[in-house]
Amino acid sequence: MNPRNIVAVVFAALAGVSLLYLGMSSRPPEPEKVFTAAELPPAWKPEVLDAFELMPLADNDGRVKSMHTFAYFELLRTRAYATLSLKVEGEKQKRSWTPAAWLLDCFFYPQFANNYPSFVVEDGEVLAQLGLSPHEKQRDRYTFNELRPAREAIVAAAQRLGMKAQDKPEEMTRVESLTLALARNFASYESLTTLFDSAREKIAFPAEVDDETLKQFAGKEVPALQAFGLVVSSPAWKNIDKQRTAGELATPPEWLKGLVMQFETKLKPVRDLYWYPPTAKGMDNWLGSTGLTNDLAKGGLHASGAVARLTELSELATLATDLKQNDAFQDKLLAFATARTNEAKAVDAYGKVAQDRAYLKWRVFEYVKWFFVLLFLFTAVSWLMPRALRYQKVLRGCAWVGFAALLGGILQRVFITGWGPVTNIYETIPYITLMAGIFSLLMSRVMKNALPLSVAVAIGAGGMFLASMHEAGKSEDTIDALQAVLRSNYWLWTHVTSINLGYATVLLAAIFSMVYIFARVFDLMRKETKLFTDLTRSAYGILCFGLFFGLIGTILGGIWGNESWGRFWGWDPKENGALLIVLWCLMVLHMRLAGWIREFGFHIWTAMGAIPTIFSWWHVNLLNVGLHSYGFTEGLETYLRIAYGIVAGIVILGIVLRFLEGVARRQMAAAKQALPAGSADPA
Amino acid sequence: MPLSPRIPRLCLLLTVFASSCRPPDRVEVEQYRKLFRDEPEPKAGLTDQQRFAENMAQQLLTWKTPEGWRYVSATEFRHINFTFGPPGEGECYLSVISGEGAGVLDNFNRWRKQMGLPPMSETEMEQLPSKTILTRPAPTIDLTGKYAAGSGPMMQASGAPKENWRMVGSIFEAPGALFTIKMTGPKDLVEQNLKAYDAFLASIVPGVAPEPR
């Protein structure tokens, strides 16, 4: 069999398996329901969406981000896909919602949004256990209104399972984890659709209101939020407040008591979104509407503009309910969002919000992913058709372009955060992909062989798939507000980059060795001797690089530890993981020097090196002890087991093959001895 | 090259060595340090009750645990706490209610309510028999009935009401605080422990309040 064909078959099989996997794991098809125009709210004007997306928000992770970023991760987490598209009666193409449009619908048109298929349910069993009847498809999308009948069960499940997940995470079943995720999404969604309730729902001013500023509202209905602003700033309230602070027994009039009771039922927010920027430069007192009411009652720094802001929110929400005045409403919303942006800019609190939005809009990593998938297919084809190998240079050029774009995406993040390229576990993925890919491409040049090029392309595609799986799996902002100890560009650029370069190169060496094992399995050695020598030299060289970066990175980490908390080495899992890789490299290299292993043995041990690398890169984060445990990843253990299994399978394959080859060689030697003169080719 | 047999032998030797180095049974203390600047001097003459005091009441008072009683950990409302008899049956505890709590009568009536009895009047209270604690008179009630603990605020009802239960309780006033002592349990068990109750009351004397550290 022609070796090329074999490689091609392997590649085609890999491509097929990946495509199959993609097909299986991709988002579930949208429900077939066709919406009529009456079932949908008015569309948002582009300029309104634009302004809203650019509006700053101090999210509860501590980071000031764009509204787009917030909406993106909310929708991604709830729906497992960051776009909503619906069939509309009489429209050929599906109408689609950006995250911001979806979020605005949740805010202002909950009656419509509650009928969107916003919730992904991974397993119908989840709904059955909550007492609902699931759709036919196991994995499907549901609307809020479909889930609402089980609200009590969902709230109870959130509480019970939340506690269990904290106390006994190892006892959580799959359905329980999925139920908890759904319950949290449900609560989060509900908090968004009720966010403007207090601005929408009205309270009645009693007829007997006796206050100079409030008299005009006597007997009228006013949105609760606005009413609160009016009442708290009225002379009657201030008078009572003065008496209270003086320690006197204050007896508010009956009408005021009645109003306060109404406030207590109507002003019950579950969530506050901090979109009001700080009051002055250098301050960090971001607030949302609830914070604003508290601040107003306490006379805090935001109090002076609070009444106007509460009124503005009330008018906005009230106007939204009247669909006839939609134009006016959208204009008002535009003004609202623009005002927040300008306020933030005025106190230098806007930061890189615009770039933050651009990062998620451009989706560089997403395009890079599909680009590499495409390249991967081309590479597979090129192995099938020897003539296509002439276009190898073009493919290589394309691969360089792909990695350059990946670098661009990484640099875009660096520009936004202002920190080194790797600050959290997510960022290790594009970085390691980039580094392993570049090294592989360089090897392709050195070896003058197309195999490393294919490896590079496969790494590019695989790495970027991992990145998007990680993003969707956690559905949390992938940019972090960094812990105080990590806020050091010097160490982020030295220790973190070199240690991850170590991971990348050791992993790449392992991949080369796995390729070697496969090539050996298909017995390509006879025809492609040079390929084997090259693979060995490359793997050896890359492993040496891995040792170099791993060692330097690990030690730099120790020195950083010594500068931050006074100990060079604390034997915590992350440190030990890095040490394991270094020790592995040293062991393999010294085994070779000691003559314990030669070519095949070297590749078997190097391929096995993927296990400590995966352990150090991912698994130690699950051990969750010590000073390094910043990242927590759920559901990772199964994936890790699969990865270990694959590596172990390949290694065992190599071991078996090596054993068989040894037996064959001995038999040949015996045969040769039997013949007095003969010549066998040196293996 | 095969592994040298010396290596495992060396390991064996080291294992034996490592497991044998336990300090001797008598050790001379050699380490010392200078006193720190302004190192406070420990207070002498404290009893265990004062050293291990769990709350202010235990610091202020000294007592003897009566024979047969089990001294158990204090809780938020039981500052000196005992049990006796089978588990969950006999209980006796002292509480200190400081500041503007309810008065003596209020507390007695709260207890009466727990026993399912109507409140009593001030004059009825004045006729109660009195014991002496810390040289002060302590009016004492002795009630029998259906006991439902935790009818007061902030207390959770602990199971079903207990039939044929007896409660003996004394209250005495000190400046700024009320001291209440309450014993509950099955009728017969309480009867057997009346002497112990008196012994406990008699053993209470003021402690030497240690300086707060």
Place this chain on the structure above:
Amino acid sequence: MNQPENSTQPRTKPGFPARLLALFASFNIAVVVFALMIVVTFTGTWLQKKYGLYDCQVWYFESWITPRPAWLWGWLPLPGMALLLAVMFVNVLSGGIIRIRKSKRTIGVVISHMSILGFIVAGAVSLWSKTDGYMRVFEGDGNSIVESHFDWVIEVRELKSADGKQPAADSVSYFPDKLFTDCTGDKSRTFFKSGWPFEIKASGYLRNAAVVPSGDPSVTGDSPRQGDYALSAIPVNPNNERNVAGVRVEITDSLGKPATAGLLNAAVMRPLVFDTGGRRFSLALTRERWQVPFTIHLDDFRAKYYPGTQKAESYESDIKVIHEGGNESKHRISMNNPLRDSGYVAYQTDYDHDSAPGEEKYSVFTIVKNRSDQWPLYSLIVCTIGLVIHFLVKLASFLKRSAATAAKASPTP
């Protein structure tokens, strides 16, 4: 690539020292040590989830042979990391430095091997001589006493006698917990000192304990008791800083008669005071504490939080260091920016989390004295130089070789 050095021509039989050196220098030892290090590191990491970092560190990484509780499956002891590093030291010294063939091609390897020795020595020096503890300083106040993170001691202090005839001592004797952590249950050890009219017998040690009334349900038959009280065992917290030790002590006078007995628990702030032989002593179980030759005065502490959260973006302390001679200097310490002064290093470690943002009352510093503080840095520089030289040498030979193959591959017409 270096070939194993056993491919030499027949020579006269080497002498004993040379043979010993060859044994120590063997690659086989290197490989075995690396393999064992991998096993020990993995085990010591994996079990941290169960036993916590502190125990695993002591059992696997600071020991010569792993102690009994750390044996795998209850019967398999492993060599401790200290032993493996010691063997590695000998191996690297004899193989990687003394015995290696020295040439232009190996110079980088020799240099990087030397740096490895530097790391091992730095580790050993820090393991056996580093002192490390924390100091809490309130704003506007000063402190010079450092408290250990983990180590307990029993302090014995002579006070002024009851009759006032014997003066108080100006020093405190103490003995460390490693001398009584094995005194669990009925096992005991006696501590004495010349000049003391008594002896202390320690028993019933518990790693995490609380003093409770003896009738408490948590008290079992095994709990050490004294009078109305007992030490009740609390499950050991994997986070060792949270454990509070307890021990029972019995005092016998100079005639060997029991004088007093008591329970010591680190959570109990009031020491056990007893009189014997006309003198008065106090006994307390506390963290090991020591005074440093300077006072840190906290002028100001500031923390900056991410908006709307309790997550600190940065925190820093403005301090005055007052030396014993009286000279003062002002500094600012923050995360990643420690202060090095007169052999000590002060790190910003923690602060008052209970107060509202902006009203933090105290700052916590880690105070470390470590002679090998900067040695890893120096070793790293040496190591990098060695590896870079080696890389360049390899690169040069590779380029030369590929030039040669290229020349061979394309023969001139």
